[in-house]
Amino acid sequence: MQPKGIFCISLDFELHWGVFDKQTADASRDYFLNTRRHIDRMLTLFEQYKIRATWATVGALNAKNQSELAEAIALIDAQYSESSYLPSMLLENKVVGANEQDDPLHFANSIIEKIAGTKGQEIGTHTFSHFYTLEPGSTLSAFQRDLALSIKSLQSEGQEVKSLVFPRNQYSDEHLEICAQEGIAVARINPEDWFWQTEAQSKERLNKKVIRTLDHYFILGKDTTFNLNELEKKEGQPLLLPASRFFRPYSTMDKAFGKRKLQRILQEMSHAAKHNKVYHLWWHPHNFSVNPAQSFSDLEIILAHFQTLRDGYKMESHTMGEIADIYTELNG
Numbered sequence: 001m002q003p004k005g006i007f008c009i010s011l012d013f014e015l016h017w018g019v020f021d022k023q024t025a026d027a028s029r030d031y032f033l034n035t036r037r038h039i040d041r042m043l044t045l046f047e048q049y050k051i052r053a054t055w056a057t058v059g060a061l062n063a064k065n066q067s068e069l070a071e072a073i074a075l076i077d078a079q080y081s082e083s084s085y086l087p088s089m090l091l092e093n094k095v096v097g098a099n100e101q102d103d104p105l106h107f108a109n110s111i112i113e114k115i116a117g118t119k120g121q122e123i124g125t126h127t128f129s130h131f132y133t134l135e136p137g138s139t140l141s142a143f144q145r146d147l148a149l150s151i152k153s154l155q156s157e158g159q160e161v162k163s164l165v166f167p168r169n170q171y172s173d174e175h176l177e178i179c180a181q182e183g184i185a186v187a188r189i190n191p192e193d194w195f196w197q198t199e200a201q202s203k204e205r206l207n208k209k210v211i212r213t214l215d216h217y218f219i220l221g222k223d224t225t226f227n228l229n230e231l232e233k234k235e236g237q238p239l240l241l242p243a244s245r246f247f248r249p250y251s252t253m254d255k256a257f258g259k260r261k262l263q264r265i266l267q268e269m270s271h272a273a274k275h276n277k278v279y280h281l282w283w284h285p286h287n288f289s290v291n292p293a294q295s296f297s298d299l300e301i302i303l304a305h306f307q308t309l310r311d312g313y314k315m316e317s318h319t320m321g322e323i324a325d326i327y328t329e330l331n332g
Contacts, residue, residue, distance in 0.1 A: 005273035005315040006228075007306050008241070008280040008323060009046075009053040010124070010188055012165055013039075013115075016105040017058040017130045018284065021084040025095050025105050032105045035286040039111055041296065042285065043118045049303040052120035054320040056165035056188070059128035059150030060087070061108040062157070065099045069106075072153075076129060076146045081137035087129040116157040122319035124163030125150045125184075134170040144178045151182055162186065163320035164238070165282075176237040186239040186324035188282065225268060225277040228327050239324050244268060247283035250291035250298065262298050266305050273309035278323065 012018065015032045016025050046053055063069040073087050080086055090096050090106070097103025100110060115121050128150035133143055151161045162185040166175070169190050179187055224244040232240045245265055253261075265281065272279035281302070288295040309315040318326065 003276065005276050005309065005313055006278045006323065006326075007051075007269065007272070007309070007315055007317050008278060008320060009051060009317075010163075010165060010243075010280065010282045010320055011042075011053060011055050012126055012167075012282070012284045013055050013061070013108075013111075014058045014126055014130055014167075014284065015061060015108060015286065017060055017087075018126075018167070018286070020087075020090055020095075020130075021082075029105060031289045032286060034289040034292070036104060036108070036111060038288045038292060038296075039115070039285050042288075042299075043115065043121070045296075045300060045303055046120065047118060049307055050120070050317065051303060051306070052122070052317045052319045052322065054122045054124045054163050055115050056124040056126040056163065057112060057115075057154060058126045058130050059153040060106065060130075062112050062153045063107060064109060065107075066091070066096055069096065072128060072149050076131075076142055076149065078129065078131065078142050078146070079137045079139060080132065080135050082135060085132055085135055112154070112157055116159055120317075120319070122163060122321050123154050123157055123159045123161060124165065124320060125154060125161050126165050127167055128153065130167045132167055132170055133172065133175045140174055140178060143175060144182070147178065147182050147184075151184075160321075162324065164188070173234075173237070176234075176240075179238050180236055184238045186241050186320050188280070188320065189240045189242050223271070225272040225275070225279050227277055228323070228330055231327060233327070233331070239327055241320055241323060242280060243282050244272075244278070244280040245282075247281055247287070247299075247302075249283075249287040250294040262301060265302060269302070269305060269309060269315075273313040273315040 015035060016028060060069055063072065070091050073091065078086055083089060096106045100107035116123050128146045131143055131146045132138055154161045162183060164179055164184045164187045166187065176187065226242060245268060248261060269279050306315065306317065
């Protein structure tokens with residue numbers, strides 16, 4: 001059993017790459033420009049409360065210009081049956097600009113450098129092109145090319161890339177084996193409840209989405225805190241690190257149910273601290289562009305609560321990569 005409780009935060013940093021099949025760049029421009037500003041504030045809070053976090057970053061954001069990006073996307077050669085998933089369409093339709101100054105929705109090298117230069121922050125990968133492993137037409141070889149490019153690009157920031165978050169949490173054993181081959185030590189997965197299990201987008205059922213939403217306010221699933229020795233680590237695969245809770249952006253549901261969502265998170269954190277378990281909270285930085293004032297207020301309450309648990313129960317803050325190292329130490 002691990003000696004102390006652990007609080008883990010992971011963030012999916014993707015900007016427009018995460019939604020380009022659903023939202024146009026023009027329609028979401030202000031939303032993602034605000035996201036860039038919110039990241040500065042998150043980093044400031046993480047430094048203030050001594051939070052160590054993993055930023056699972058879309059590798060395309062680290063490209064220096066359109067030419068470099070186009071070369072990588074051509075090399076990946078994704079072949080989805082659904083054309084809206086193809087990253088090459090962004091280039092063909094002239095959605096992507098020349099560089100970060102010209103196009104801050106698809107390039108973010110300056111932000112990645114700032115994250116990497118902030119104490120306690122880990123750069124992980126969210127694949128290069130926000131790759132969908134389970135969509136029709138997706139191939140293992142294209143995934144491996146994508147992942148290798150993402151790792152190579154992000155390593156240029158001087159950090160070892162060993163943590164991964166699968167876009168839309170899609171993966172199989174074969175994809176996990178490729179991750180291990182490319183040096184990934186740990187991958188985030190969903191909680192084990194049936195309504196959190198992910199399929200191809202076309203197979204996702206509405207009742208799952210409804211129950212996922214309600215689960216943020218009411219106890220519908222199992223305890224999402226866990227001991228490290230409960231985790232799955234198959235030979236030839238990375239450690240699978242479950243998420244405990246998605247930090248859902250403030251919405252009309254919060255107005256209806258008051259502080260239930262925030263209280264659930266605080267109670268789960270306390271349970272983990274008191275029982276020497278892991279609590280893994282995650283979100284997208286762009287989620288804070290919905291209701292930033294309330295979202296940041298809630299985040300600071302969460303971080304202050306961690307500070308209380310650290311003082312009272314010796315709870316520790318660790319990145320995904322650090323948890324993988326602790327797991328290895330505990331299990332030899």
